[in-house]
Amino acid sequence: MIPRRLVIKIVSAPHRRFHLYLPLWLLWPVLLPLAVVLVPLVGLWCIARRVNPWRVSCAILQLVGSISGTHVEIEHPHGSFLMSIV
């Protein structure tokens, strides 16, 4: 499944906090035109490198689709880090 949101929380000191909530489902439609522009360039690169462009596209899509569910959480006496892709 394509990731829908990304949450990053970093606490580096009692009063230094960074909290990012990125709704990826809003970002994908924005990035779609960029992808359309990049497709011919990637295709040309694949032909130059003698790699099957279809297999490259499938592998990239699978990579993007498989990162949802990733969760990294570290708590340390001096701070904490959380990254969650849903």
Add this chain to the structure above:
Amino acid sequence: MSENRRKILDMLVDRKITTDDAERLLAALDKEPPAASRSPDDENRSSQPKYLRVVVDELEDATHKPTKVNVRLPLQLLRAGIKLQSLLPPEARGDVNLALRESGFSIDLSQIKAENVDELIAAFSDLAVDVDAEGGRSKVKVFCE
């Protein structure tokens, strides 16, 4: 009528079980999905692990706030990564192999095939590493779920 249902009713007729027992057994039969409706692929898929987990726990005491690590990585990433590495140009693969060897990993990337990923992931279901360090103060668990 199924074989099991007939056996239950036969036992009831022979007075080997009571009506309550028969009712309970029939209800249990109704709950159980027929084995034929589940394909071996479905069973394999449901039993396959989905995530690689790494959990590090430290015991808390008065002077020391514990460090905790909780990592969950989808095993699909492994599948996608292996597919991507199979697309690497041979010269780039040689460079990666060399860099891995210099770091102490003598792995030949060309030997990792996308066809073997399912087998590899299925093998992960048995993976469980438990480490007790610092006299039981720290616990590291690596497992798949």
